[in-house]
Amino acid sequence: MVVAPAATVAFLGPLGTFTYQAARNYFGVHAHYLTQPTIEDVFTAVEKGTSQYGVVPIENSSAGTVGPTLQRLLTSARNFKELPNPIYIRDQAYLPISQCLLSRCSSLSDIRVVYSHAMGFKQCTQWLARTLPQAEHINVSSTARAAELASNQPHTAAIGSAVCAQVFPIQVLSRDIQDANDNVTRFFILSRTPSESTGNDQMYLSFTVNHSQPGSLGKALTEFRQNQLNLSMIDSIPANDRPWHYYFLVESTGHHRDPQAADLLCKLRSICEEVHVFGSYPYRRCKTVESSS
Numbered sequence: 217m218v219v220a221p222a223a224t225v226a227f228l229g230p231l232g233t234f235t236y237q238a239a240r241n242y243f244g245v246h247a248h249y250l251t252q253p254t255i256e257d258v259f260t261a262v263e264k265g266t267s268q269y270g271v272v273p274i275e276n277s278s279a280g281t282v283g284p285t286l287q288r289l290l291t292s293a294r295n296f297k298e299l300p301n302p303i304y305i306r307d308q309a310y311l312p313i314s315q316c317l318l319s320r321c322s323s324l325s326d327i328r329v330v331y332s333h334a335m336g337f338k339q340c341t342q343w344l345a346r347t348l349p350q351a352e353h354i355n356v357s358s359t360a361r362a363a364e365l366a367s368n369q370p371h372t373a374a375i376g377s378a379v380c381a382q383v384f385p386i387q388v389l390s391r392d393i394q395d396a397n398d399n400v401t402r403f404f405i406l407s408r409t410p411s412e413s414t415g416n417d418q419m420y421l422s423f424t425v426n427h428s429q430p431g432s433l434g435k436a437l438t439e440f441r442q443n444q445l446n447l448s449m450i451d452s453i454p455a456n457d458r459p460w461h462y463y464f465l466v467e468s469t470g471h472h473r474d475p476q477a478a479d480l481l482c483k484l485r486s487i488c489e490e491v492h493v494f495g496s497y498p499y500r501r502c503k504t505v506e507s508s509s
């Protein structure tokens with residue numbers, strides 16, 4: 217019997233991050249997990265072939281898009297031709313997020329410093345202002361890294377998952393401290409091979425336009441409507457080599473190899489600059505507290 221080798225999966229570490237939980241839910245217990253210090257390193261591991269797959273957060277239902285993921289997607293698009301192995305987004309996964317306050321302190325009044333990932337702080341802004349107004353906030357690379365730091369230092373706490381209390385010597389002081397009831401993060405699954413069309417997909421792409429031409433962005437977006445493709449997300453990132461020039465990152469229905477989407481891409485290439493497809497992936501509906509009630 218030939219046993220298929222376990223998939224290798226790079227994720228934002230250390231163990232205990234929400235990204236790790238999303239990766240475990242998606243790839244299961246038998247995959248080989250490779251912890252990475254930053255989101256950028258997850259991309260690099262897939263590009264270099266150190267890992268078959270990568271898992272990165274893309275957006276949170278209350279705190280919005282994850283800047284480092286957008287930025288790194290764009291870097292890989294701009295270096296596409298030089299990359300030995302271009303990467304594709306090939307699937308997506310959702311994870312409900314319950315943020316906890318984790319600490320070695322037994323009382324909230326002993327806490328002077330709180331560590332977390334920027335997205336963790338954003339999700340708990342009101343709770344922190346109400347409960348720990350005295351505490352300094354320090355951004356670190358992930359919520360589990362925050363828990364690791366707080367587990368080694370007195371008078372500190374971390375915002376992160378309850379899972380961190382199983383990984384580091386730290387206790388859960390408060391649970392569900394996020395401001396929104398329905399708190400969900402969406403993750404992209406990266407690989408060096410694109411996915412096949414399923415007939416019900418979404419795709420993610422970037423382009424830039426001639427900013428001196430009035431209506432150039434409007435014209436590009438109208439093409440999606442004319443091809444019956446429904447837009448679900450649009451972000452803009454400043455081009456660091458051209459002040460006041462932007463890249464637009466757009467998600468819509470469709471698979472880039474389907475006729476309607478291929479026709480759209482053809483039109484976009486004729487009216488926009490630097491059109492790049494990051495990949496297509498099956499459309500998945502996210503179950504929220506609201507939609508299930």
Ligand SMILES: O=C(O)C(=O)C[C@]1(C(=O)O)C=C[C@@H](O)C=C1
Pocket residue numbers: 228232233234235236273275276282313333335336357358359360401
């Ligand atoms: O720091 C973590 O635990 C992560 O997995 C990153 C991340 C994010 O970037 O959004 C993932 C889910 C939560 O929204 C908070 C943080």
